[in-house]
Amino acid sequence: MEDKYYPQQVEEKWQRIWEEKKSFRAVEDSSRPKYYVLEMFPYPSGRIHMGHVRVYAIGDVIARFKRMRGYNVLHPMGWDAFGLPAENAAIDRGVHPAKWTMENIAYMRDQLKKMGISYDWDREIATCEPEYYRWEQLIFIRMLERGLAYRKRATVNWCPSCRTVLANEQVEGGRCWRCESEVAKRDIDGWFFKITAYADELLEWCDRLTGWPERVITMQKNWIGRSEGAEFDLPVVGRPDLKVRVFTTRPDTVFGMTYAVLAPEHPLVDQLVSDPGQRAEVERFRAETLKQTEQERTAEDRPKRGLRLSARVTNPFNGAEIPLFIADYVLMIYGTGAIMAVPGEDQRDWDFAKKQGLDIIETVSRPGGWSGEAYAGDGVKINSGFLNGLTVADAKRRAIDWLAERGLGEAKINYRLRDWGISRQRYWGAPIPVLYCDKCGMVPEKEENLPVVLPRDVEISGKGGSPLADHPDFANASCPRCGGRARRETDTMDTFVESSWYFLRYCSPRYDKSMVERKAADYWMPVDQYIGGIEHAVLHLLYARFYAKVLRDLGIVTIDEPFKALLSQGMVVKDGAKMSKSKGNVVSDDVIREKYGADTGRLFELFAGPPEKDLDWNDQGVEGAYRFLTRLWRFTFHNREALISTGPRVSSDGLSGNLRNLHRQTHRTIKKVTEDIETRFHFNTAIAAVMELFNAVFTAAQNGAVTGPDGSVIKQALETIIVLLYPFVPHAASELWEGLNEATALDNVPWPAYSEAALEQEKLLIVVQVNGKVRGKITVSADSSGDSIEDAALADPKVKAFLAGKEILRVVQVPRRLVNVVLKG
RNA sequence: GCGAGAGUGGCGGAACUGGUAGACGCACUAGACUUAGGAUCUAGCGGGCAACCGUGGGGGUUCGAAUCCCCCCUCUCGCACCA
Numbered sequence: 001m002e003d004k005y006y007p008q009q010v011e012e013k014w015q016r017i018w019e020e021k022k023s024f025r026a027v028e029d030s031s032r033p034k035y036y037v038l039e040m041f042p043y044p045s046g047r048i049h050m051g052h053v054r055v056y057a058i059g060d061v062i063a064r065f066k067r068m069r070g071y072n073v074l075h076p077m078g079w080d081a082f083g084l085p086a087e088n089a090a091i092d093r094g095v096h097p098a099k100w101t102m103e104n105i106a107y108m109r110d111q112l113k114k115m116g117i118s119y120d121w122d123r124e125i126a127t128c129e130p131e132y133y134r135w136e137q138l139i140f141i142r143m144l145e146r147g148l149a150y151r152k153r154a155t156v157n158w159c160p161s162c163r164t165v166l167a168n169e170q171v172e173g174g175r176c177w178r179c180e181s182e183v184a185k186r187d188i189d190g191w192f193f194k195i196t197a198y199a200d201e202l203l204e205w206c207d208r209l210t211g212w213p214e215r216v217i218t219m220q221k222n223w224i225g226r227s228e229g230a231e232f233d234l235p236v237v238g239r240p241d242l243k244v245r246v247f248t249t250r251p252d253t254v255f256g257m258t259y260a261v262l263a264p265e266h267p268l269v270d271q272l273v274s275d276p277g278q279r280a281e282v283e284r285f286r287a288e289t290l291k292q293t294e295q296e297r298t299a300e301d302r303p304k305r306g307l308r309l310s311a312r313v314t315n316p317f318n319g320a321e322i323p324l325f326i327a328d329y330v331l332m333i334y335g336t337g338a339i340m341a342v343p344g345e346d347q348r349d350w351d352f353a354k355k356q357g358l359d360i361i362e363t364v365s366r367p368g369g370w371s372g373e374a375y376a377g378d379g380v381k382i383n384s385g386f387l388n389g390l391t392v393a394d395a396k397r398r399a400i401d402w403l404a405e406r407g408l409g410e411a412k413i414n415y416r417l418r419d420w421g422i423s424r425q426r427y428w429g430a431p432i433p434v435l436y437c438d439k440c441g442m443v444p445e446k447e448e449n450l451p452v453v454l455p456r457d458v459e460i461s462g463k464g465g466s467p468l469a470d471h472p473d474f475a476n477a478s479c480p481r482c483g484g485r486a487r488r489e490t491d492t493m494d495t496f497v498e499s500s501w502y503f504l505r506y507c508s509p510r511y512d513k514s515m516v517e518r519k520a521a522d523y524w525m526p527v528d529q530y531i532g533g534i535e536h537a538v539l540h541l542l543y544a545r546f547y548a549k550v551l552r553d554l555g556i557v558t559i560d561e562p563f564k565a566l567l568s569q570g571m572v573v574k575d576g577a578k579m580s581k582s583k584g585n586v587v588s589d590d591v592i593r594e595k596y597g598a599d600t601g602r603l604f605e606l607f608a609g610p611p612e613k614d615l616d617w618n619d620q621g622v623e624g625a626y627r628f629l630t631r632l633w634r635f636t637f638h639n640r641e642a643l644i645s646t647g648p649r650v651s652s653d654g655l656s657g658n659l660r661n662l663h664r665q666t667h668r669t670i671k672k673v674t675e676d677i678e679t680r681f682h683f684n685t686a687i688a689a690v691m692e693l694f695n696a697v698f699t700a701a702q703n704g705a706v707t708g709p710d711g712s713v714i715k716q717a718l719e720t721i722i723v724l725l726y727p728f729v730p731h732a733a734s735e736l737w738e739g740l741n742e743a744t745a746l747d748n749v750p751w752p753a754y755s756e757a758a759l760e761q762e763k764l765l766i767v768v769q770v771n772g773k774v775r776g777k778i779t780v781s782a783d784s785s786g787d788s789i790e791d792a793a794l795a796d797p798k799v800k801a802f803l804a805g806k807e808i809l810r811v812v813q814v815p816r817r818l819v820n821v822v823l824k825g
Numbered sequence: 826g827c828g829a830g831a832g833u834g835g836c837g838g839a840a841c842u843g844g845u846a847g848a849c850g851c852a853c854u855a856g857a858c859u860u861a862g863g864a865u866c867u868a869g870c871g872g873g874c875a876a877c878c879g880u881g882g883g884g885g886u887u888c889g890a891a892u893c894c895c896c897c898c899u900c901u902c903g904c905a906c907c908a
Contacts, residue, residue: 215830219829219903222827222828222829229908246908247908261908304906330908334908339908340908342908346908347826348906349908351906416907607837607850609838613838616836616837618851620852625850676841679841685839687850688839689848691849691850769888771888772888772889773889812844812888812889817844818844818845820888
């Protein structure tokens with residue numbers, strides 16, 4: 001131990017030791033409880049900066065803490081290595097995506113090691129390696145066999161800049177999640193995963209994910225968007241061959257139906273419109289609707305535009321013939337693409353009916369009478385034939401029964417969730433393992449031919465379309481079934497497929513018989529604590545849940561959910577914006593390490609606020625963290641010789657005054673730090689408590705001896721500080737520990753326990769209030785009776801001044817804390 | 826519009842089940858040591874001369890409210906014509 005704190009030296013030393021001893025290697029051991037802590041793995045896009053470091057620092061505190069608590073900890077790291085930026089780098093700079101990716105990985109791995117994050121590097125994975133994605137291809141084939149993967153032509157989201165399809169979850173406010181370009185619609189053939197088959201289960205399990213933040217659960221529930229209702233037919237007047245099928249969540253309101261609406265692109269429209277004049281109108285209307293950008297369509301108070309068709313439909317409940325429209329406010333993608341309109345109880349229908357001069361019928365009695373807008377609340381049915389007098393809920397059931405009895409319709413549940421489009425018309429992704437044979441049609445690749453390896457020698461021009469299509473050896477293949485000529489699928493899989501199961505692969509990263517070794521998965525899964533940004537609330541986190549359920553049903557794993565608990569950490573903000581390369585406000589980890597060391601960078605980010613909140617970067621705050629470590633270092637070094645020769649203190653016997661207080665505070669700090677880390681991840685208050693203890697040690701050492709019996713209390717407090725700091729600043733803590741000549745390396749020291757006896761207080765500070773306001777403080781011995789405390793409180797001179805001439809109504813006492821004297825008047 | 830969360834010193838944030846509001850840190854002020862100090866140490870630091878007033882605003886419950894209830898305001902995030 002040097003007299004001065006040289007963090008770079010210390011950090012290099014301990015990182016080397018950890019690497020040589022493989023200190024953080026995880027080995028299955030059924031005799032010990034396991035703990036799997038995982039941070040969302042990064043995309044190797046270049047370099048890590050202090051904005052990224054936060055999540056890894058949080059994960060590392062948990063990993064190191066749990067190890068000290070006796071858990072067998074799995075804390076792995078890997079790379080989400082497929083994706084567009086690699087391809088864009090290839091286009092911009094002529095470097096191959098594989099080379100670019102691997103160089104970034106090498107650099108970022110080194111950065112993480114230099115931050116001292118305690119990963120088991122033996123388990124490192126990169127998703128772009130065939131040994132990884134071959135299992136994904138195998139699962140794809142299994143999903144294909146079960147109808148969970150399928151191909152269809154569909155209207156999809158198309159990012160013109162990335163030149164690829166995007167899943168619904170990857171469109172944010174009409175823009176591409178990655179490049180923020182405006183997303184267009186395109187009809188295109190592509191592959192889908194049938195996530196909707198699991199909609200109900202994904203929704204149900206939301207309520208069992210008790211370790212997840214409420215807001216993430218809410219977002220997932222809203223995204224799945226389950227609604228119960230009914231589906232039934234409206235016969236077209238004069239056209240016995242045609243009927244309009246509608247979905248409604250309000251089957252109780254059928255008697256208020258005064259018109260019906262089809263989505264402009266509804267296929268039935270063409271059959272209903274025969275008049276050439278109207279046909280032209282319809283075409284014009286459709287063109288205008290399609291022309292609207294996403295932004296126009298989401299503008300506030302967007303007027304609802306519609307076109308009345310000459311055809312009419314019949315309300316099966318009362319035989320009324322009502323007008324039929326096409327309108328832009330009805331969407332083809334939801335329900336049946338057609339609705340019954342009930343302006344009395346639906347505001348959208350109300351707005352449209354007002355504009356078009358259509359009838360409005362109320363079917364629910366309104367508590368406050370007519371209000372001049374739609375009423376969506378509860379009440380008793382009116383104007384509703386056989387439903388009259390029922391509540392809304394009862395009328396819903398009755399209406400559905402009525403439909404079912406007559407075979408006209410049925411109860412129906414609809415979801416907002418759409419199937420996951422996974423085809424990407426890009427190169428740098430996992431190949432989809434199917435072929436198209438002239439004779440046999442679409443054929444999956446044979447399992448023994450997996451992996452279908454992504455070829456390296458391609459020309460990446462950025463001209464559009466997957467470059468794989470121009471690679472003759474890849475695209476031209478023979479049919480696995482008949483051996484004849486076949487063309488290989490040249491779309492690749494969405495990179496979110498790789499990230500949907502990487503946490504499983506960590507359990508047995510080199511296993512070559514399956515995606516994961518069964519006994520490894522049974523031991524390690526599920527992830528006990530997952531940590532990542534909120535931006536994946538409905539992307540990665542929903543896909544991973546879906547994939548886990550698919551793998552369970554395929555017999556690969558036995559878990560229902562991949563992540564037991566989730567911590568959504570806040571962003572690192574600087575100058576009012578999220579720290580990011582594009583905003584130009586990044587703080588380089590290299591600079592921080594050079595100036596202050598990795599420990600200081602970690603300590604600042606963990607101390608500045610609780611992990612779920614955004615964190616404001618503050619250069620002076622970093623100084624403060626550094627100052628604390630320097631102070632601790634200096635203190636330890638100066639008193640080192642004395643402390644080494646001092647025996648350890650274990651019990652509080654025979655201690656009094658300040659030393660007894662310091663001894664008590666030491667144990668109280670252990671308790672507080674343990675609880676703050678364990679139950680709520682509030683590292684900021686844990687660190688604050690350690691700082692307080694250090695301040696107390698500092699004062700005690702100035703006022704008394706550092707050797708002998710006094711010194712033993714100080715020594716114990718200081719060693720406690722060092723041990724408690726280990727999860728936050730592992731290098732400095734290890735070096736300080738070693739400096740005190742401790743025999744065992746700090747990596748193997750168990751987390752300290754506190755003693756209840758040490759926490760006990762001989763004297764209590766009692767706050768005395770008069771009418772709820774603090775008027776005095778008294779010290780009493782802990783075994784004082786309530787009466788004697790009350791007497792002492794009333795006798796306190798400061799309190800007495802407030803009591804003079806007043807009548808005491810009553811005295812409230814909170815044991816061990818407070819006395820409140822209530823006066824009359 | 827719907828849903829979720831949050832408003833506490835000059836700043837980041839504490840106060841966990843209602844019980845000393847402002848822990849800890851930053852910034853700031855004064856002093857000490859010093860050739861010097863942006864190092865270190867010591868002391869102070871919500872407002873007000875004071876009585877008192879203070880946790881976005883207004884009511885309420887309570888002996889006692891940052892914390893519980895009602896109304897309102899502001900901000901952040903998510904969804905956004907999903908029938």
